[in-house]
Amino acid sequence: MSTRIEIEGLRKSFGRKHVLREIDLIAPRGQNTVIIGGSGTGKSVLLKCILGLVRPDGGTVRLNGEAVEDAEDRDAFLARFGMLFQGGALFDSLPVWENVAFRARRGGMKWQDARDLAVEKLRRVGLQAEVADQLPAELSGGMQKRVSLARAIAADPEIIFFDEPTTGLDPIMSGVINDLIREITAEMGATGMTITHDMTSVRAIADRVAMLHDGRIRWCGTVAEMDGCADPYVHQFVGGLAEGPIETVR
Numbered sequence: 431m432s433t434r435i436e437i438e439g440l441r442k443s444f445g446r447k448h449v450l451r452e453i454d455l456i457a458p459r460g461q462n463t464v465i466i467g468g469s470g471t472g473k474s475v476l477l478k479c480i481l482g483l484v485r486p487d488g489g490t491v492r493l494n495g496e497a498v499e500d501a502e503d504r505d506a507f508l509a510r511f512g513m514l515f516q517g518g519a520l521f522d523s524l525p526v527w528e529n530v531a532f533r534a535r536r537g538g539m540k541w542q543d544a545r546d547l548a549v550e551k552l553r554r555v556g557l558q559a560e561v562a563d564q565l566p567a568e569l570s571g572g573m574q575k576r577v578s579l580a581r582a583i584a585a586d587p588e589i590i591f592f593d594e595p596t597t598g599l600d601p602i603m604s605g606v607i608n609d610l611i612r613e614i615t616a617e618m619g620a621t622g623m624t625i626t627h628d629m630t631s632v633r634a635i636a637d638r639v640a641m642l643h644d645g646r647i648r649w650c651g652t653v654a655e656m657d658g659c660a661d662p663y664v665h666q667f668v669g670g671l672a673e674g675p676i677e678t679v680r
């Protein structure tokens with residue numbers, strides 16, 4: 431089952447800083463929505479509001495029509511999401527397979543079943559069974575990203591968040607990870623939401639692109655629409671131009 435995410439009138443300030451002023455956004459079920467926007471525009475805060483990790487000041491987030499603040503069982507709610515964190519966020523002291531099957535083990539899955547599950551997911555992201563018993567530090571950055579991806583999909587989530595999935599990778603490995611994200615979300619029928627600065631990722635992953643600027647969704651559309659977009663903010667961001675309406679002195 432895949433899930434539609436509807437965000438309406440979402441607001442969040444920290445002190446006097448209005449990070450999210452009024453966010454309206456729909457992430458259609460089974461599609462990849464990619465959120466772009468400059469550093470500090472509130473992309474991570476937006477994801478945290480959806481996950482219920484940050485309490486918004488106003489507005490609603492609904493999953494298939496159900497408001498997230500009504501979810502009583504936090505563990506069951508979070509089990510609906512898979513997350514690929516910026517930087518991987520693997521546990522250094524645990525072997526790869528225990529990282530991948532972490533949630534399943536916590537949920538009481540037997541050792542052997544959890545290990546089999548991890549090996550199957552590792553295979554899916556292109557890693558051999560031998561990797562299962564290694565420690566994350568023994569792997570290259572690209573392999574660590576694959577392990578993080580295997581962990582994100584291990585529990586067959588309805589929604590997967592990808593936070594800067596290609597940070598720190600070379601262009602070829604970035605391409606591999608982007609393709610895996612695209613293939614795997616399609617195969618699982620999951621709804622994907624990605625945050626990235628990497629325009630190559632946007633083109634590889636996105637069904638829809640949403641640009642966050644000044645606390646609002648400034649623009650939303652397909653990649654083809656983005657390329658023909660007359661909005662000067664979108665044009666500047668997509669083209670990586672120093673000149674334009676977006677403030678570049680920070």
Ligand SMILES: Nc1ncnc2c1ncn2[C@@H]1O[C@H](COP(=O)(O)OP(=O)(O)OP(=O)(O)O)[C@@H](O)[C@H]1O
Nearest residue numbers: 444447449467468469470471472473474475476627
């Ligand atoms: N818990 C917090 N307390 C105070 N300010 C916060 C908190 N979390 C985020 N902020 C502020 O909210 C703003 C948006 O942060 P956020 O991390 O969402 O940006 P971002 O768009 O994800 O940036 P980047 O692309 O650089 O990761 C920043 O100015 C940040 O300092």
